[in-house]
Amino acid sequence: MDSLPAASQPQPRVAAAEVRLEGLRKTFGDVVAVAGVDLEVREGEFFSLLGPSGCGKTTCLRMIAGFEEPTAGRIVLHGRDVSGLPAYERDVNTVFQDYALFPHMTVHDNVEYGLVVKGIGRAERRRRVGEALTMMRLDRLDRRKPGELSGGQRQRVALARALVNQPRVLLLDEPLGALDLKLRQAMQIELKSIQERLSMTFIYVTHDQEEALTMSDRMAVMNQGRVEQVGSPAEVYERPATSFVAGFVGASNVLSGDAALAITGHRQAITVRPEKIRLGSAEEGEHADEVSALGVVRDVVYVGAFTRYVVELDAGGELVVLQQNLTMSSMDVLQARGRRVRLFWNRQHSRVIATVGGDQKKEEIG
Amino acid sequence: MAETLTRTGERLAAPPPSAVRRLRHAIGRVLYRIPAARLALLLGPILLWMVVIYLGSLGLLFVTSFWRQDSVTGAIVQNWGLTNYQFLVQEGVYRTIAIRTVGIALAVTVTDIALAIPIAYYAARIASPRVRTLLLLSIVLPLWSSYLVRVYAWRTILSGDGVLNWSLHHVHLGSVNLGFSRWSLWIVFSYLWLPYVTLPVYAALERIPNSLIEASTDLGARWRTTFRRVILPIAFPGIVAGSIFAFSLTLGDYIAPDLVGDTEFIGNVIYQNVGIANNIPFAAAYAIVPALVMGVYLLIARQLKAFEAL
Ligand SMILES: Nc1ncnc2c1ncn2[C@@H]1O[C@H](COP(=O)(O)OP(=O)(O)OP(=O)(O)O)[C@@H](O)[C@H]1O
Numbered sequence: 101m102d103s104l105p106a107a108s109q110p111q112p113r114v115a116a117a118e119v120r121l122e123g124l125r126k127t128f129g130d131v132v133a134v135a136g137v138d139l140e141v142r143e144g145e146f147f148s149l150l151g152p153s154g155c156g157k158t159t160c161l162r163m164i165a166g167f168e169e170p171t172a173g174r175i176v177l178h179g180r181d182v183s184g185l186p187a188y189e190r191d192v193n194t195v196f197q198d199y200a201l202f203p204h205m206t207v208h209d210n211v212e213y214g215l216v217v218k219g220i221g222r223a224e225r226r227r228r229v230g231e232a233l234t235m236m237r238l239d240r241l242d243r244r245k246p247g248e249l250s251g252g253q254r255q256r257v258a259l260a261r262a263l264v265n266q267p268r269v270l271l272l273d274e275p276l277g278a279l280d281l282k283l284r285q286a287m288q289i290e291l292k293s294i295q296e297r298l299s300m301t302f303i304y305v306t307h308d309q310e311e312a313l314t315m316s317d318r319m320a321v322m323n324q325g326r327v328e329q330v331g332s333p334a335e336v337y338e339r340p341a342t343s344f345v346a347g348f349v350g351a352s353n354v355l356s357g358d359a360a361l362a363i364t365g366h367r368q369a370i371t372v373r374p375e376k377i378r379l380g381s382a383e384e385g386e387h388a389d390e391v392s393a394l395g396v397v398r399d400v401v402y403v404g405a406f407t408r409y410v411v412e413l414d415a416g417g418e419l420v421v422l423q424q425n426l427t428m429s430s431m432d433v434l435q436a437r438g439r440r441v442r443l444f445w446n447r448q449h450s451r452v453i454a455t456v457g458g459d460q461k462k463e464e465i466g
Numbered sequence: 467m468a469e470t471l472t473r474t475g476e477r478l479a480a481p482p483p484s485a486v487r488r489l490r491h492a493i494g495r496v497l498y499r500i501p502a503a504r505l506a507l508l509l510g511p512i513l514l515w516m517v518v519i520y521l522g523s524l525g526l527l528f529v530t531s532f533w534r535q536d537s538v539t540g541a542i543v544q545n546w547g548l549t550n551y552q553f554l555v556q557e558g559v560y561r562t563i564a565i566r567t568v569g570i571a572l573a574v575t576v577t578d579i580a581l582a583i584p585i586a587y588y589a590a591r592i593a594s595p596r597v598r599t600l601l602l603l604s605i606v607l608p609l610w611s612s613y614l615v616r617v618y619a620w621r622t623i624l625s626g627d628g629v630l631n632w633s634l635h636h637v638h639l640g641s642v643n644l645g646f647s648r649w650s651l652w653i654v655f656s657y658l659w660l661p662y663v664t665l666p667v668y669a670a671l672e673r674i675p676n677s678l679i680e681a682s683t684d685l686g687a688r689w690r691t692t693f694r695r696v697i698l699p700i701a702f703p704g705i706v707a708g709s710i711f712a713f714s715l716t717l718g719d720y721i722a723p724d725l726v727g728d729t730e731f732i733g734n735v736i737y738q739n740v741g742i743a744n745n746i747p748f749a750a751a752y753a754i755v756p757a758l759v760m761g762v763y764l765l766i767a768r769q770l771k772a773f774e775a776l
Pocket residue numbers: 128131132133134151152153154155156157158159160307
């Protein structure tokens with residue numbers, strides 16, 4: 101049942117594999133940027149690469165685009181090995197994090213560029229550029245230079261410039277990283293709807309777990325040049341395969357060793373999501389299908405609709421608990437500090453995870 | 467409340483600021499409120515220098531060019547007239563010299579651009595930091611020696627029994643009769659001004675982010691297309707800046723033609739008229755020619771949008 105980290109053999113496929121990475125490695129001198137990645141991205145899928153800074157996401161993407169040559173391994177694009185092909189011969193396009201718009205060209209010329217260099221006729225060029233500009237709501241800005249645009253508008257030009265080529269796969273490297281929160285959320289929705297409308301394959305790099313969870317059809321969580329888990333957002337979130345994934349996606353509620361033994365009766369490490377835990381009084385008894393643990397509230401953070409409690413367990417370790425503020429005000433909530441409480445969660449909500457090497461990694465992302 | 471009171475009390479107790487300080491504060495406030503005043507103070511001295519010394523003497527030159535020299539006494543007559551210009555147009559030799567000067571200046575400019583682009587491109591985008599430093603150093607190094615030393619060095623290279631022919635002879639390639647001709651002038655000028663062209667081109671190329679080149683490749687362009695459509699247009703202002711150096715420096719030179727050439731430049735004629743014939747009005751009139759040529763050059767550059775910041 102567990103989705104194992106990568107390397108699963110081709111099972112009956114839902115859709116054809118559009119991009120397949122086989123044993124992909126990349127080293128820069130002594131630095132191992134990508135340490136053997138096997139992945140399959142399906143046709144028409146919104147696929148995210150999620151991971152902390154420096155885990156090798158950009159390097160992966162750059163190898164798919166053709167800017168970086170793999171040290172070892174293969175890249176298969178729509179059934180064809182493209183590992184040795186130069187970037188200009190690959191049927192993929194990239195949306196760069198800094199947009200990389202040509203500063204000396206107008207918006208129109210930027211968008212038209214790919215079609216011009218491929219020698220596409222004037223009439224078709226005009227039609228496709230017009231469509232792309234309309235889709236990205238840039239019609240009235242087409243005579244401007246990139247320097248005269250806002251961040252969000254530049255972002256849309258970068259997208260239009262890539263989409264107009266109708267690539268098999270669109271690669272996006274943290275394309276929303278430079279935008280403020282509001283615009284970011286608006287663009288997330290827009291990106292997702294464009295992807296669905298064109299049913300184009302998107303490979304989307306981000307270090308923002310929320311972004312990956314909300315937008316992706318499937319996602320891969322990377323750590324130190326490796327893929328730790330591949331799955332749908334729900335799978336990755338509800339059933340993290342390793343303690344790294346548990347820690348990186350959502351809050352790091354991992355109990356292991358003695359604490360796990362005292363609470364669940366096994367030494368195996370478990371994880372439980374903060375919002376699945378109920379905060380009760382210390383005297384309350386537990387139900388048959390529940391696990392419970394005693395502890396003291398060490399910290400309370402009021403975040404509007406929610407309150408985040410950090411509870412230090414008697415058995416050792418601590419758990420983060422998220423509770424909706426249904427009846428409580430910020431005043432009530434803040435008084436919980438120092439109080440003895442009992443935490444309850446449904447047995448099926450705690451998951452046994454692999455910790456091999458994982459705890460170490462978790463330290464690093466802190 | 468009590469606290470604010472004491473604070474106010476303390477301030478009242480402080481000694482009143484001196485007149486000088488009050489004046490300084492007043493000036494500061496004016497400068498703060500009126501940006502133009504700030505600008506005037508900042509640029510005033512240098513503007514004065516530019517307007518009075520540079521434009522002033524240029525104006526004087528222009529005025530002088532309409533005077534004339536009395537052919538008998540050699541004295542300067544301050545009568546307005548177009549005598550000098552008539553003379554310039556009628557005497558074929560001055561036209562020839564002017565055309566030759568501009569022609570060689572253009573040839574030198576084109577040569578230097580052609581040499582500077584690959585050197586600068588290599589230094590800015592390909593070389594490792596160490597090689598880049600070495601390369602830039604070797605480009606700038608010649609500027610540390612005197613202009614005359616460099617021209618004389620070329621004299622010894624190019625002369626009939628110089629280094630060039632000696633080397634050619636020893637590898638059995640015969641000999642070339644370069645020195646001293648227009649060819650040698652072209653070579654020496656190209657060498658002299660190469661650093662002035664390379665540096666601005668380098669600065670322009672270095673500024674181009676790598677991602678632009680990757681974006682172009684990503685969109686399907688091969689290297690040549692990327693160079694022509696992305697790199698060159700973005701570096702164009704830098705190239706024009708460099709070309710202005712090469713062109714104007716050649717246009718105004720009169721030493722190299724003397725030392726390694728067999729022809730006269732506009733500068734030589736002016737020099738002779740100022741120093742030997744003492745016909746300053748004619749020299750002034752002839753000096754207007756390169757100034758005009760340069761003006762046209764800058765106008766064309768502006769027409770090509772070379773001065774527009776990207
Ligand atoms: N050109 C390079 N030369 C040397 N090391 C590199 C180079 N590019 C990347 N690296 C190293 O490879 C590792 C992975 O880098 P990469 O850019 O792929 O990370 P990332 O996951 O995209 O991180 P971020 O989220 O910060 O963008 C890092 O340790 C980085 O320092």
